[in-house]
Amino acid sequence: MASLATPRSAPRPVLRATTPGARPTAPARSVRHLGPNWYASVMGTAIVANAGATLPVDVPGLRTVCAAVWVLSLVMLSALVGARALHWARHRDQARAHLLDPAVAPFYGCLSMALLAVGGGAVIVGRDWIGLPAALALDTVLFTVGTVVGLVAAVAVPYLMVVHHRIESASPVWLLPVVAPMVSAALGPLLVPHLPAGQAQQTLLIACYAMFGVSLLATLVMLPLVFGRLVTGGPLPLALTPTLFLVLGPLGQSTTAASKFADAAPGVLPEPYAHGFAAFAVLYGVPVMGFALLWLALAAAMVLRARRKGMGFAMTFWAFTFPVGTCVTGAEGLAQHTGLAAFRWLAIGLYALLVAAWLVAGFHTARGLVSGALLAGPGPAPAGPRPATARTR
Numbered sequence: 001m002a003s004l005a006t007p008r009s010a011p012r013p014v015l016r017a018t019t020p021g022a023r024p025t026a027p028a029r030s031v032r033h034l035g036p037n038w039y040a041s042v043m044g045t046a047i048v049a050n051a052g053a054t055l056p057v058d059v060p061g062l063r064t065v066c067a068a069v070w071v072l073s074l075v076m077l078s079a080l081v082g083a084r085a086l087h088w089a090r091h092r093d094q095a096r097a098h099l100l101d102p103a104v105a106p107f108y109g110c111l112s113m114a115l116l117a118v119g120g121g122a123v124i125v126g127r128d129w130i131g132l133p134a135a136l137a138l139d140t141v142l143f144t145v146g147t148v149v150g151l152v153a154a155v156a157v158p159y160l161m162v163v164h165h166r167i168e169s170a171s172p173v174w175l176l177p178v179v180a181p182m183v184s185a186a187l188g189p190l191l192v193p194h195l196p197a198g199q200a201q202q203t204l205l206i207a208c209y210a211m212f213g214v215s216l217l218a219t220l221v222m223l224p225l226v227f228g229r230l231v232t233g234g235p236l237p238l239a240l241t242p243t244l245f246l247v248l249g250p251l252g253q254s255t256t257a258a259s260k261f262a263d264a265a266p267g268v269l270p271e272p273y274a275h276g277f278a279a280f281a282v283l284y285g286v287p288v289m290g291f292a293l294l295w296l297a298l299a300a301a302m303v304l305r306a307r308r309k310g311m312g313f314a315m316t317f318w319a320f321t322f323p324v325g326t327c328v329t330g331a332e333g334l335a336q337h338t339g340l341a342a343f344r345w346l347a348i349g350l351y352a353l354l355v356a357a358w359l360v361a362g363f364h365t366a367r368g369l370v371s372g373a374l375l376a377g378p379g380p381a382p383a384g385p386r387p388a389t390a391r392t393r
Contacts, residue, residue, distance in 0.1 A: 030375060031083050031084075031086050031087045031090070031091065031375070032087070032090075032091045032094050033094070033375060033376065034083055034084065034087050034375060035098055035104050035107060036084070036098065036104065036107040036108050036110055036111055037104070037107040037110065037315060038080055038084075038315075039080060039107070039110035039111050039113070039114040040107070040110050040114075040315070040318040040319070040321075040322065041076065041080075041318055041361070041362075041365060042073055042076045042077045042080060042114035042117070042118065043110060043113050043114050043117050043318075043321070043322040044318050044320075044321025044322045044325070044357075044358055044361060044362075045069060045072055045073040045076060045321075045358065045362070046070065046073035046077075046114070046117035046118050046120075046121050047117060047321060047322050047325030047326070047328075047329075047354070048066070048069050048321070048325065048354060048355060048358050049066040049067070049069040049070035049073060049121050049124075049125055049126075050066075050070070050117065050120060050121045050124050050125065050325070050329065051325045051328040051329050051332070051347075051351055051354065052065070052066040052069070052351060052355075053066040053067075053121075053124050053125035054124065054329065054332050055328075055332065055347060055348065055351055056332055056335050056336070056344040056347055056348075057344070057348055063125060063128065064128075066125050067125050067126065067128045067129050070118070070121040070122070070124075070125050070126045071126070071129065073117070073118050073121065074118055074121075074122075074126070077114055077115070077118050080114075084111075099160065100160070100164055100165070101165075102160075102161060102165035102166070102167050103173075105157050105160055105161075105165070106157055106171075106173045106174055106175075106176040106177050107173070107176060108149075108153045108156075108157060108176075108177065109150065109153045109154070109157065109176035109177035109178070109179065109180040110176060111146075111149055111153075112146045112147070112149040112150030112153055112180040112183070112184075113146070113150070113176075113179070113180050113183045113322070114146075115142045115143075115145055115146030115149065116142065116143060116146035116147070116150070116180075116183045116184055116187050117183065117187075117322070118142055119138060119139040119140075119141070119142025119143045119146060119187065120139060120143070120186075120187035120190055122134075122135040122136075122138045122139045122142070123135050123136065123139045123190045123191070124190070126138070136191070136194055139190065139191060140191065143184070143187060143188065143191060146180075146183075146184065147181075147184040147188075147211075149180075150177075150180030150181050150183065150184055151180075151181060151211075151214075153177040153180055154177050154178050154180060154181055154214065154215075154218065156177075157177040158177070158178075161174075169229050169233055170222075170225035170226050170228065170229040171226070171229070171240075171243065172226050172243040172244055172245075172246040172247055173243055173246065174222050174225070174226070175219060175222055175223075175226075175246050175247065175249060175250060176246065178214075178215055178218035178219060178222060178250075179215055179219065179249045179250045179253060180215070181211035181212075181214045181215040182211065182212060182215035182216070182219075182249075182250055182253045182254055182257060183253055184208065184211050185208040185209065185211040185212040185215065185253075185254075185257040185260075186208075186253050186254075186256045186257035186260055186326075186329075187260075188204055188205075188207070188208035188211075188260075189204075189205060189208060189257075189260040189261060189263065189264035190260070191204060192204055192205050192264045192268060193264070197268075201268045202268055202269060205261065205264055205265065205268055205269065208257070208260075208261070209261060212254065212257050212258075212261075215250060215253075215254070216250070216254055219250040219254075223247065226247065235302060235305065235306070236302070236306075238306045238309060238310065238311040239311065239312075239314045239316055240316060241302050241303050241305075241306040241311060241316075242303060242314075242316040242317055242319040242320055243316055243319050244295075244298070244299035244302055244303070244319075245296075245299050245303075245319040245320055245323045245324065246319050246323055247295050247299070247323070248292055248295060248296060248299070248323035248324060248326065248327055249322065249323040249326055251288050251289070251291060251292040251295065251326075251327070251330075252289075252292055252323065252324075252325075252326030252327035252328070252329065252330040253326040253329075253330070254284075254288060254330075255284070255285040255288050255289050255292070255326075255327075255330030255331075255333065255334065256326055256329040256330045256332075256333055258277075258280055258281040258284045258285050258333070259281045259285060259330070259332075259333025259334065259336065259337055260333070261277045261280070261281065262277045262278040262280070262281040262333075262337060265277040265278070278337065281333065281334075281337045282334070282337055282338055285330060285333065285334050285337075286334065286338075288330075289327070289330055289331065289334060289346075292327050292330070296324075296327070313364040313368075315365070315374065317357070317360065317361040317364065318361050318365075320357035320360075320361060321354060321357050321358050321361060324350060324353055324354045324357060325354050327350050328347050328350045328351045328354055331343050331344075331346040331347035331350060332347045335347055
């Protein structure tokens, strides 16, 4: 994923498109240019496992495949955390430059979401292979660390945007740090039944609801800016067009969170709050899912337009995975709470789209890693002004 929010001086981008003829300027397998955007690949892989394991359809072997995909996401997370630690240890100047680059800094929200997605997957499907006690221990650690990182990013990145960054236009990537608390809100209820009854369960559930509000209100601030940028500035540059799918993240994830609150509240919260969460799951989730489908259609039309104009693969393709996956889990929750077959079929259709996007993004990413193209440094900046805010016709 990439951002069109660029500083007035040329940034040092970490997201490369596999453009024919591009000449890397750094060793092909150096971690110097390994940015936090790579955590999106972990998120996209984990959501394939998490959404598939709860799909409202009985497919023989599906849960086993999902467990294998979750293990892959755990391995990817471990490798990436190690590589990023090496990046900070050996290339601290570049790491600091990433924080001060408005095109890169929002991706620190992806670290939180990767930790949370893999942790939640441990309880959802990973327990089939590692056992429930190990799954709970792993999720507790990853949820705690991921939530802290997400809350820090939700404050620190907007602070950097205001104080240090020089931004020319809004970007869908702005949503990444503020949507991270919503992922905590959606996955935290998985731990509620395993806590001591009473204050511990109530505190976690209410804390998740508070993070729901933090993320939702921040998203409502950001979305008008993003849409206003599209209307006044025209379509995004071709390689950045997939980032339009990022808008689906807070929509699908908040719908998922509302359903998870309804599942966890009975026996934890007194009436009428427990019953209120059940009503809220439907009264909130249905219209938000409707808007998500509207945005999905708009974003898909823009991607098809960009493809016709020559859009090739870039790491932005991972924007097609996790946000769509949140809509799958949101539709699954609505199918459970409404009993409507329409939402079951919607979840199945969106999951097919998710798997297709994951396979495409994963194949091209693996090929780029083998060739070294995706880890190479950026080429020389072109002369003249950057076209980040220009209309493309």
